[in-house]
Amino acid sequence: MTLGLTTQVLVADASAIDAAAGCFAGGGLVAFPTETVYGLGADATNSRAVARLYEAKGRPSFNPLIAHVADLAAAEAIAVLDSRSRTLAEAFWPGPLTLVLPKSQDCPVSDLATAGLDTIAVRIPAHPVAQALLRAFGKPVVAPSANISGHVSPTTAAHVRSDLSGRIDMILDGGPVHVGVESTIVSCIDGPRLLRPGGAAREAIERLLGEPLALVQTPFADDDEQPLAPGMLASHYAPRARVRLNAENVAPGEGLLAFGPTLPEGHERAGAVLNLSERGDVVEAAANLFGSLRALDAKNVTGIAVMPIPQDGLGEAINDRLRRAAAPRP
Ligand code: TXA
Numbered sequence: 001m002t003l004g005l006t007t008q009v010l011v012a013d014a015s016a017i018d019a020a021a022g023c024f025a026g027g028g029l030v031a032f033p034t035e036t037v038y039g040l041g042a043d044a045t046n047s048r049a050v051a052r053l054y055e056a057k058g059r060p061s062f063n064p065l066i067a068h069v070a071d072l073a074a075a076e077a078i079a080v081l082d083s084r085s086r087t088l089a090e091a092f093w094p095g096p097l098t099l100v101l102p103k104s105q106d107c108p109v110s111d112l113a114t115a116g117l118d119t120i121a122v123r124i125p126a127h128p129v130a131q132a133l134l135r136a137f138g139k140p141v142v143a144p145s146a147n148i149s150g151h152v153s154p155t156t157a158a159h160v161r162s163d164l165s166g167r168i169d170m171i172l173d174g175g176p177v178h179v180g181v182e183s184t185i186v187s188c189i190d191g192p193r194l195l196r197p198g199g200a201a202r203e204a205i206e207r208l209l210g211e212p213l214a215l216v217q218t219p220f221a222d223d224d225e226q227p228l229a230p231g232m233l234a235s236h237y238a239p240r241a242r243v244r245l246n247a248e249n250v251a252p253g254e255g256l257l258a259f260g261p262t263l264p265e266g267h268e269r270a271g272a273v274l275n276l277s278e279r280g281d282v283v284e285a286a287a288n289l290f291g292s293l294r295a296l297d298a299k300n301v302t303g304i305a306v307m308p309i310p311q312d313g314l315g316e317a318i319n320d321r322l323r324r325a326a327a328p329r330p
Pocket residue numbers: 034036037038039040063064065066098100114117119120121123143144145146181182183184185195218220221222223224
């Protein structure tokens with residue numbers, strides 16, 4: 001289904017960025033690159049635009065969104081930072097970390113975007129196109145991943161186009177992203193807690209804070225699914241093909257998502273083989289993850305067998321997304 005819009009795809013140069021800022025000002029929807037994944041942006045202060053955004057994604061529910069701003073001063077206009085959140089902000093922003101903070105008193109962000117909560121998720125993206133766009137627009141932009149609800153997140157403009165063409169106003173093409181998994185979300189409400197592993201490694205955050213981070217499942221596991229019932233593992237980031245984790249062999253016709261230099265038994269008969277990182281580097285693997293899932297899915301394999309991925313660094317986020325991709329579907 002399309003919403004019948006003409007979606008402009010523009011190379012993200014200075015004039016395209018100005019056009020995109022104008023589009024936001026008119027209540028439009030623009031997909032743009034961040035260093036983690038492509039986001040689908042809307043003026044965070046415009047409830048109608050935010051409502052259009054949920055509709056374009058085909059989202060099952062109004063989960064709260066991340067407000068993206070250009071710098072710390074803009075973050076402080078919408079949220080309250082204490083000394084600990086300021087330490088995190090100064091170390092990781094701009095970058096792949098989202099902080100959940102108390103909303104500021106005069107926070108102009110639409111209640112629809114924050115799902116009526118008195119807290120707000122804030123991030124300063126590092127990608128030069130995202131930075132330039134936020135500066136040109138001058139207001140906070142809410143942006144979930146620019147995919148149809150339930151699909152894997154887009155890491156190229158082509159992924160965005162295949163999901164959202166006809167449903168949004170504009171796509172800024174800034175090439176493939178560098179990180180490849182969504183931002184790490186840390187809640188600074190009731191002490192620091194890890195709500196979602198992501199592009200900023202847990203170890204680096206813990207080192208800075210000098211304490212371990214508890215991983216807490218929130219009712220909003222991700223933007224693309226229903227709030228979770230306690231104990232339920234969410235099915236998300238789902239390719240069409242069944243995903244099998246920690247595979248030590250490959251069945252004939254199965255797609256192999258490999259990691260490292262040594263392939264498992266049966267790989268010669270695999271329907272297709274893609275290696276996330278031949279040299280066994282989790283950072284490189286994160287950047288290749290979503291694109292590889294899409295590519296294997298497109299090859300009509302009978303299923304996707306995924307080799308074990310180490311849990312350290314960005315491995316935690318990769319394994320989190322793979323578990324969701326492998327979870328039973330509704
Ligand atoms: O890398 C990213 O974070 C990407 C790029 C585009 O910036 N964005 C992204 O947005 O992944 P999304 O919509 O998938 O993540 C939003 C998630 C919500 O589903 C929820 O888990 C959490 O952020 N969130 C937002 N507001 C929150 C709040 N007030 N309290 C707790 N969690 C919140």
